[in-house]
Amino acid sequence: MPAFQSTFEELTQSWQLRLQDAEAGEPDLLTRVETCIHICEESLLELRQWVMEHSFPGRDCEIYFFKQVKPVIMARYIYYQKIYRLHIGYFNGSGLLAKERMERELQTIARYFADNADFYTYYRMGYTHHDELYFVRGAYNWKICPEVNHFDGIFSTSGDGKLAELMANELLVKYIDTILNPSLKLTEPATVTASRPAVASTLQCTASLTDIVELGYALQNCGFFNHGKASIKEIMALLADAFKVDLQKSYHLFLRLRARKNPAKFLDELKAALLRHIESDDD
Structure with a gap:
């Protein structure tokens, strides 16, 4: 497996460096996002070309590719598209304030997490017992991942697309949160609310x-x-x-x-x- 993993290191490193350059070098938001989308598209096409021209050395290598390689790049591709759509409506005068659009998107993401709770738990907990069902081609089951477009049997499995969508939503939550709460940190101390009456106890919650x-x-x-x-x-x-x-x-x-x-x-x-x-x- 280590030798197989190194096959994609150069591609992913190049992809990451190109994204970093685009993020740092382009001041216009929409132009920057469009550039990042194109970079992700090109990398995904490279991955698909590799899959068409090569065979996986073993089942574990195929699982690694569709669980650890493709979804990471696909997630960024989806993520940048979501950012673009969030902002383009606001810039075009959709009638919604930026804050309202962001909060509405958070609600949509929460529903998606809830609708896919089992698969999300599988991903977040690092489970592997259903990997052959989720991340091997030819094992597609529409009852497991009904929203996945499975017409590309060469480059798709039951789970890689949904995994990418979940990862993209996680990235988007962080992005929106930096906009809505730029000064709020996860370690923010819990402060006493001034409008609440004082109580006799001297205990004060110091957790976050x-x-x-x-x-x-x-x-x-x-x-x-x-x-x-x-x-x-x-x-x-x-x-x-x-x-x-x-x-x-x-x-x-x-x-x-x-x-x-x-x-x-x-x-x-x-x-x-x-x-x-x-x-x-x-x-």
Whole structure:
């Protein structure tokens, strides 16, 4: 496999360098995005040409290509197209403010994540048990990936297109977030809301807003409140009141933590801290 992987290193490195040059050298947004789209198109055509002229050394190599190589470039191709469409409507006077367009796109992305939750979990958790079903040609199943255009049997599998779409949406969430919240960081400390009345307790929540949101979604999905019937809105309101923080942007924060490499980072830290305490008590 290492020798096979090196086959595409030169192409992907060249592709990345060209994108970096375009991003840094072109001041006009739409021109820059169009240039990046063309760069991705050319790289995808190169990949397809290679597939037409060569055979994969083995099943693991084919899976690697359609899971680790093609979707990465395809995701950028889709990502830049989405950015272009977001902005062109605004620049052409569609009647929607930039903020409204961005927020509407976030809602669309959230629905797409929800509609493809099983496949998204498979990708984010690094699972491999269905790789031959998702990333090998000839194993196409429209029930698994009904939205994938499978007419190109040479260069498509059941899962590579959907994987690219998910990866593109993750990139787009980060892009939109930098526009809507340029100063907000994932590690932003949870601050006391001035409009809330003071309480007698001297305890103050020093976790980040993102950590609280991660906790809230975990509590909802494990059925912690009302036998699982409590809405996320109710839970966030409860946490906001209990911790005296502002969680009005909890949904946006959820999209950001969902795009992280480890979406459950805070929960993992909680578990590790508890285990350390248990072990120290045993000692």
